[in-house]
Amino acid sequence: MSQQNIEPLDVAAIRDEFPILEREFDGQQVVYLDNAATTQTPDAVVDAMSDYYRRYNSNVHRGIHHLSQEASIAYEEAHDRVADFINADGREEIIFTKNTTESENLIAYSWGLNELEPGDRVVLTEMEHHASLVTWQQVAKQTGADVEYIRVDDDGRLDMDHARELIDDDAAIVSAVHVSNTLGTVNPVSELADLAREHGALSIIDGAQAVPNRPVDVSEIGADFYAFSGHKMAGPTGIGVLYGKQELLEEMEPYLYGGGMIRKVTFDESTWGDLPWKFEPGTPPIAEAVGLEAAIDWLEEIGMDRIQAHEEEIARYAYEQLAAEGDVEIYGPEPGPDRGGLVSFNVDGVHAHDLASIMNDHTVAVRAGDHCTQPLHDKLGVPASTRASFYVYNTREEVDAMVEALDDARQLFS
Structure with a gap:
């Protein structure tokens, strides 16, 4: 289906399910644009968890x-639901961890x-989150393996010619982000998984920024x-x-x-369950x-295709508005x-942390820093960036509020 x-x-009806979006600070309603870090939680989720505890x-x-029987059934059915959501073969392929970082560590x-x-050879990308980069870096030190990084080109995309050079018969692991939490780049993860498989390497995909906002089919991706x-x-x-x-x-040991x-x-010994x-x-x-x-x-009641289309439309609008400012560098x-x-962007003459603080004065919540991608920021030549990230409940008017706050930053630091 086309966009x-x-x-x-x-969006108005969706926002009604998130009371936190009605909060005000100093008479200004919160504008929440930090969704790549954590999205807000709708009433339906809070109610389900409350029902469990009650x-x-x-x-x-x-x-x-x-x-105990009711709780066990609910817990097992949650595995089944996740498996269905990403088109895994069954609950046996779904491990619950604390977060993506622990999932990466479990494999490592x-x-x-x-x-x-x-x-x-462990092949990563230059846009890896620390959850992957640091984990495999440390495991490589302990095992004597080498870590190599697929280059990111000047447009923020992976250099796939370089990927094909690195993913050879010496490669044992290929690990990549599906969507970069700094650049927003959607990587060709199926192609990377195919390359890994051709050379007998395992493929790992960090889908933390993909599963929330687009249809993901792990069978189709093939990782x-x-x-x-x-x-x-x-x-x-x-x-x-x-x-x-x-x-x-x-085959893996716990x-x-x-x-x-x-x-x-x-x-004297122990054996493991199914x-x-x-x-777990x-x-x-x-x-x-x-x-x-x-x-x-x-x-799924909303529809992952619709969520993806909305989020990308808001991000496109934000990109265009920021690009029109003239003194904004977008990555x-x-x-x-x-x-x-x-x-993710920077304003000339304003440090990302200062900009985020000024945004907060306008009750606009953005993220500033290296976003757990320090090596990528080193490559970009900046210590930090400001990141606005969007979700199903964000609007163009909220983007406008963010852009309007830039004027205060310019005046303060001019």
């Missing part, structure tokens, strides 16, 4: 009483520490692992998802141990899983099919 044929959202709060898989410590050897977080997709904090192909997860993930324990519980020791994020399922229901590709719903 032109997608029914627009009733009606069937209990631990899972450990009791035969009614409350369960697979990387056991399989990487000196001379193996071995795919990770994302609940709190960036209208869900609760404290829960992340690692999708992994079942045959790989079956990296966290304890109750709930075992089959049999003696004084997937996905093998990777201790009391899991039960309420958060209930909330994540409610968030998925809420997103990443121009609006188009390979740019997502955020804009």
